[in-house]
Amino acid sequence: MPKVIFASHVQRHVSAPDIVVEGSTVRSALDAVFADNRPLRGYVLDDQGHLRKHVVVFVDGARVVDRQGLSEPVKPDSEIYVLQALSGG
């Protein structure tokens, strides 16, 4: 099953331990994470369920480009990194 790893930056605000979940796409894997960790959802996704503007997701080293649908497939041994973009001041 894919593993989801959250950057340390978000952990300052909300609990986000690394977690192994069911899922065949980025969307379904993240939904599985948020099903057990509702507060975390709003840190990663916006009102419309899109990836927040200043959050980036990598799957096995490739940046997710479908930021609205999160339709990229993930493999059983994939690693999904959820990171903050380098922005702000």
Added chain:
Amino acid sequence: MTTRLRVATRKGLFTCIYEHKQWRIGEPAFLGDPVSMMLDDPRDGTVYAALNLGHFGVKLRRSRDDGKTWEELEAPSYPQQPEGAEGPPWKLVQIWSLEPGTKDEPGVLWAGTIPGGLFRSADHGTTWQLVRSLWDKPERLGWFGGGYDAPGIHSIVVDPRNGKRVALGISCGGVWQTEDGGITWRNIAQGMRAGFMPPDQAGDPNIQDPHRVVASPKDPDTLWTQHHSGIFRRPAKADQWSEITTSPVSGFGFAVASHPTDPNTAWFVPAMSDEKRVPVDGRMVVNRTRDGGKTFETLNKGLPQTSCYDLVYRHGLDIDSTGRWLAVGSTSGGLWVSSDQGDTWEIVAGNLPPIYAVRFVG
């Protein structure tokens, strides 16, 4: 006697305490994080803080122990945006105003947001509902951003005698009022003049930019605004705003405060102009009227009078519930207070992060 002042800044929420005849700054909360608005609910002492995290969006925190510990609430959230919906994305950008309901409706809170949605909570902020009656008005699509990409509700004036009467200040969307708790709304910005529009549209109520709208709790029917194009007042029983052109120094600015028991008394912090948002001639001053805008005094004792470029945002001026204390906070991190309604000022801090809002506790 202890007086306390909350200061929301770009890098945290500060609490300033006046005791033993001096001000000190307490430990900040949310250090490093932008705090766009805060509220000390006078009905039960609960404290709310709205954060605007650069990466992770808008957050809402609540404290029931005066800021010692905070719990995360689910922030107001926009519903699913219909396919092809016009206007700004249905995504929360900022909580710009937070106000309590009246004493007979404990737990009721109002939140004004960018991109222009008003939210109501009936359970101390635990859950929020978008006020669809306003959001769905076709006029909303005529609003536009003032300083931000999307329009926003920065002022919520709840009538303390009747919580169903609420007025909103919107940049840029005029002033909207409900008298039935939000079932119906009407724009009451008639009489305002928008100098930033083509002449034939300058009087359109739906595109006005009232930077801040306030009323004295003593006379909630009389509204004051510091508008983008000047100062306006809407007296009780009038159906028009009247422009006040007697303000010295400058009619431009963002902030206005109204005296809690004297609706004829109000304060403004003038800035040079739309194009030059700094004090006139490098001198920080506060304008005060005691006669409903007929005349003003310009107050400057204790405020910097040379090389001052501090701008005071729309929520950067507040008066306490006794009408004695005033506070002014600037985008340069300057914080001043007055214990005599503005006659004299003392500096509390000169190096805070950029200040978004100041509010006295209680």
